[in-house]
Amino acid sequence: MNKPILYENCLSTEKSRLKALNTILQWIQVPFKKNDSIGIKLHWGEIGNKNFLPPIYAREIVRWLKENNFNPFVFDNTVLYSGGRRDGKQSLKTAETHNYSQDYLGCPVKIGDGLDGKSVVDLPAGFKNFEKVQVGKIVHQADGFIIFSHFKGHMETGFGGAIKNISMGFASRAQKQRMHADAKPSLLEAKCVQCGECVAVCPTGAATMEENEYPSYDLDKCIGCAQCIAMCPETALKIIWETDIKIFQEKLVETAAAVWKIIKNKTVIINALLNIVAECDCLPGNHRSIAEDKGFIGAYHPVTADAESIKLVGADCINQAHRNIPWGRQFEYARQIGFDG
Numbered sequence: 001m002n003k004p005i006l007y008e009n010c011l012s013t014e015k016s017r018l019k020a021l022n023t024i025l026q027w028i029q030v031p032f033k034k035n036d037s038i039g040i041k042l043h044w045g046e047i048g049n050k051n052f053l054p055p056i057y058a059r060e061i062v063r064w065l066k067e068n069n070f071n072p073f074v075f076d077n078t079v080l081y082s083g084g085r086r087d088g089k090q091s092l093k094t095a096e097t098h099n100y101s102q103d104y105l106g107c108p109v110k111i112g113d114g115l116d117g118k119s120v121v122d123l124p125a126g127f128k129n130f131e132k133v134q135v136g137k138i139v140h141q142a143d144g145f146i147i148f149s150h151f152k153g154h155m156e157t158g159f160g161g162a163i164k165n166i167s168m169g170f171a172s173r174a175q176k177q178r179m180h181a182d183a184k185p186s187l188l189e190a191k192c193v194q195c196g197e198c199v200a201v202c203p204t205g206a207a208t209m210e211e212n213e214y215p216s217y218d219l220d221k222c223i224g225c226a227q228c229i230a231m232c233p234e235t236a237l238k239i240i241w242e243t244d245i246k247i248f249q250e251k252l253v254e255t256a257a258a259v260w261k262i263i264k265n266k267t268v269i270i271n272a273l274l275n276i277v278a279e280c281d282c283l284p285g286n287h288r289s290i291a292e293d294k295g296f297i298g299a300y301h302p303v304t305a306d307a308e309s310i311k312l313v314g315a316d317c318i319n320q321a322h323r324n325i326p327w328g329r330q331f332e333y334a335r336q337i338g339f340d341g
């Protein structure tokens with residue numbers, strides 16, 4: 001992990017945050033050419049999420065790219081969940097609601113795997129879990145990328161930063177499912193208030209509930225998307241991992257590594273260590289803060305950027321938020337497969 005990296009701290013004011021981001025932008029040596037189209041990969045937040053990054057930082061990156069004669073656009077892919085980003089049309093509406101709009105940002109807002117989620121392509125991987133991975137065609141449709149990630153906790157990966165933004169972020173819905181397929185719900189009846197939310201959000205009909213009964217989950221129909229677990233207001237659902245939980249961390253890393261092989265010479269990484277909460281921007285709600293704002297990191301490799309982010313936030317902080325997640329396997333496995341900067 002010896003590629004250059006820059007950390008710029010800030011106070012929790014917008015002025016200080018923008019100043020720190022601009023220091024990172026001035027430092028970056030972009031591998032882009034004049035008039036290149038540059039995709040900014042980011043997450044505009046699930047409907048009802050209160051912790052996603054406000055669009056002002058993306059707008060600043062857009063402004064800086066345009067000033068330097070590049071042609072930016074921002075994008076994200078469709079997801080497995082039945083919330084506000086399941087198809088491209090819904091997702092663009094969600095983006096608009098969160099002010100990630102062309103009007104505000106000053107550049108187009110796109111869906112990386114197409115409005116119907118079918119604009120996808122297979123990439124060779126050659127790893128032990130995935131021979132190939134399927135991602136949005138956007139991977140071949142930009143001259144360069146900025147991976148702009150909100151660093152925070154995550155219930156399945158411990159933390160979410162650049163690795164996850166490249167992996168789940170570029171993955172097609174099918175690839176997301178291939179990664180998630182091992183996480184299924186298990187009910188703690190004592191906590192369940194029979195509200196039916198898990199049934200309402202289940203995209204496959206695997207979760208059902210008879211009147212005055214506890215819900216049940218047909219694990220044959222379950223695609224392991226963990227949406228019910230995420231949406232349960234009583235935390236009455238726990239994840240049962242059908243295989244070793246470390247395998248999920250490996251699958252995440254393999255997908256990121258396959259994408260990285262394609263984009264590594266035309267990509268820079270920016271992690272925003274702001275609003276550091278326990279859970280992902282994929283979940284509705286206002287999540288518990290687990291660390292003070294730290295600032296921004298600029299880097300040329302996602303593993304380097306995430307390792308530095310963990311160092312700044314503190315591994316204990318991530319461990320306390322997600323006690324049973326072996327997130328360290330991501331770094332160990334990245335090293336093992338030569339995806340470590």
Ligand code: SF4
Binds near residue numbers: 192195197231233237
């Ligand atoms: S969402 Fe949670 S509390 Fe509501 S029915 Fe499902 S398991 Fe029970």
Ligand code: SF4
Binds near residue numbers: 201203205221
């Ligand atoms: S039961 Fe399975 S498919 Fe349905 S929401 Fe839960 S994890 Fe997803």
